[in-house]
Amino acid sequence: MATQPVTIGVDIGGTNLRAAVIDRQGTMVDTEQLPTPSSVGALEKALTMVVDTLRQRHPQITAVGLAVAGFITSDQTTVRFAPHLPWRNAEITTRLSKLWDIPVVLEHDANSAAWGEYILGAAQNTRNTVLFALGTGIGGAVIIDGKIYRGAYGVAPEFGHLTVVPGGRACPCGKRGCLERYCSGSALPLTAQDYIALGAHPESKFSQEFANKPEEITGRVVVRMAREGDPLALAVLKDMATWLGKGLSLVQDVFDPELIVLSGGVARDADLLIDRAEAVLHHSVVGAGHRPISRVVSGELGSEAGMIGVAMLAHERANSDVEDK
Numbered sequence: 001m002a003t004q005p006v007t008i009g010v011d012i013g014g015t016n017l018r019a020a021v022i023d024r025q026g027t028m029v030d031t032e033q034l035p036t037p038s039s040v041g042a043l044e045k046a047l048t049m050v051v052d053t054l055r056q057r058h059p060q061i062t063a064v065g066l067a068v069a070g071f072i073t074s075d076q077t078t079v080r081f082a083p084h085l086p087w088r089n090a091e092i093t094t095r096l097s098k099l100w101d102i103p104v105v106l107e108h109d110a111n112s113a114a115w116g117e118y119i120l121g122a123a124q125n126t127r128n129t130v131l132f133a134l135g136t137g138i139g140g141a142v143i144i145d146g147k148i149y150r151g152a153y154g155v156a157p158e159f160g161h162l163t164v165v166p167g168g169r170a171c172p173c174g175k176r177g178c179l180e181r182y183c184s185g186s187a188l189p190l191t192a193q194d195y196i197a198l199g200a201h202p203e204s205k206f207s208q209e210f211a212n213k214p215e216e217i218t219g220r221v222v223v224r225m226a227r228e229g230d231p232l233a234l235a236v237l238k239d240m241a242t243w244l245g246k247g248l249s250l251v252q253d254v255f256d257p258e259l260i261v262l263s264g265g266v267a268r269d270a271d272l273l274i275d276r277a278e279a280v281l282h283h284s285v286v287g288a289g290h291r292p293i294s295r296v297v298s299g300e301l302g303s304e305a306g307m308i309g310v311a312m313l314a315h316e317r318a319n320s321d322v323e324d325k
């Protein structure tokens with residue numbers, strides 16, 4: 001039997017490098033994981049180790065895809081800036097491709113996840129799709145007419161930093177009132193602290209437990225208490241769902257997609273948010289009641305969407321290299 005061509009997809013996160021060997025059908029045939037080092041030299045050494053290890057086990061690997069949370073130049077050769085990684089204006093594809101002697105594809109992590117969902121997951125058979133990745137912050141990606149939209153300078157789209165409350169909560173990006181300060185895993189404790197300070201739901205067990213230590217509230221605690229039916233935690237989730245709906249309505253107004261895929265760590269708990277978010281989306285869009293509105297669904301590839309998507313982009317690169325020869 002002829003050996004199937006496979007590629008490596010690496011999701012380079014702030015905490016871990018997660019790599020998978022993936023065939024043309026998107027099946028994961030092997031994986032490797034290492035903690036993400038904090039210097040450029042150590043990071044590239046760790047990547048080389050992961051790639052070498054997987055290539056020893058799968059000599060038929062034809063290309064490597066790297067998914068990075070950061071700004072990627074639109075020619076996809078350079079990481080301009082990545083808040084949780086040491087690369088600064090680093091032209092990495094030529095260097096790593098030469099070092100490893102294999103084609104290397106670089107893509108933004110949300111774009112990679114969107115591509116994974118588009119080729120193999122929730123967004124199959126669509127043409128205009130938005131990925132809305134809810135995690136600690138908000139990541140975003142847009143597919144227009146079947147192509148990833150990258151903007152002129154590789155910065156678009158930053159849904160999380162749309163100003164929704166002028167003068168509102170301070171954001172690490174330097175602005176105030178950004179959407180992700182109200183709608184993300186890291187927004188949940190902020191809203192819970194506000195509600196406790198206001199004396200909302202004094203009967204709530206959650207409120208009583210954390211009244212004297214609000215700084216210990218985490219997003220996970222809020223979700224767990226909401227699942228237990230705590231009224232304060234449910235109110236916090238309702239607030240987040242409202243902001244999610246408003247955020248999605250802005251996305252709908254700008255891009256008019258047929259599908260919005262919710263991805264990222266918080267998407268696991270989308271069942272707590274999605275009904276209210278959709279209701280808010282439906283009445284917040286311009287022309288509400290007189291236009292079709294996109295469906296909102298959870299991603300199907302989970303936290304592996306980025307690895308799978310960038311591995312599929314690597315397959316495309318490997319194929320086009322063969323055709324060029």
Ligand SMILES: [Zn+2]
Pocket residue numbers: 160161171172173174175176178
């Ligand atoms: Zn911001």
